[in-house]
Amino acid sequence: MYRSLHADRIVETADRLRLRVEDRFPGSGLSKVAAELAEVARQAQARCGEIARPHVPYRVLAAVLGAAALAALGFLVTNLEVTGEEWRVTVFFSELNDFLGSMVFLGAGVVFLFTLENRSKRDRALAAVGELRALAHVVDMHQLTKDPESVLGLVAPTPHSPERRMTPAELGRYFDYCSEMLSVISKVGALYLQVFPDPVALEAVDDLEELCTGLSRKIWQKAAVHGRPAGEVRGGA
Numbered sequence: 001m002y003r004s005l006h007a008d009r010i011v012e013t014a015d016r017l018r019l020r021v022e023d024r025f026p027g028s029g030l031s032k033v034a035a036e037l038a039e040v041a042r043q044a045q046a047r048c049g050e051i052a053r054p055h056v057p058y059r060v061l062a063a064v065l066g067a068a069a070l071a072a073l074g075f076l077v078t079n080l081e082v083t084g085e086e087w088r089v090t091v092f093f094s095e096l097n098d099f100l101g102s103m104v105f106l107g108a109g110v111v112f113l114f115t116l117e118n119r120s121k122r123d124r125a126l127a128a129v130g131e132l133r134a135l136a137h138v139v140d141m142h143q144l145t146k147d148p149e150s151v152l153g154l155v156a157p158t159p160h161s162p163e164r165r166m167t168p169a170e171l172g173r174y175f176d177y178c179s180e181m182l183s184v185i186s187k188v189g190a191l192y193l194q195v196f197p198d199p200v201a202l203e204a205v206d207d208l209e210e211l212c213t214g215l216s217r218k219i220w221q222k223a224a225v226h227g228r229p230a231g232e233v234r235g236g237a
Helices: 007-024 031-052 056-078 091-144 168-195 199-227
Strands: none
Touching: 007 031, 007 168, 031 091, 031 168, 056 091, 091 168, 091 199, 168 199
């Protein structure tokens, strides 16, 4: 059970995170983002089931075309009569060209239908990963103006500085929640790769993981300022 991700566990984690953020920062923008993340996690559980499920119509059509190609080949073989006329070069290559053209047409149809199912699943997975990337940037936007130096009194505010009413302890928890949300986002993306191990999807999920890791690293660099001793108030925005 520890060699694969469980969608229900990720949904449970996202719901618990939503409740924690709401308890600590009720009615805040971050609590609304956490609620959206919990909903996205629930939707991902349903989407992964749909992506993993085989698309029967595509497969039936591909099987029909494949059977038609085999039937055409069998008909040609069983009805082949070798005569002197058939062995004439011009007649032989004319018949062969017609047969190969039919086989190429049917084969292309079979390949198209088989790849159509895969491409449909890929498009849905990439669209879902794109939503997760946007959500990660939304999380980053919420922590963008949270400045530890201003909270600790190390920087004097200017008339256009954003209002900052958090205590140092609250700001630390805020950064924790943002980092946890980014981690959940990357895990939701990994769910799609788990049910659809496609090379293109793998690249997209890896990019999402790299994005979330980079944003989380930036948050923890800001959070590290909490360890600095309070000094004189310096000028700045």
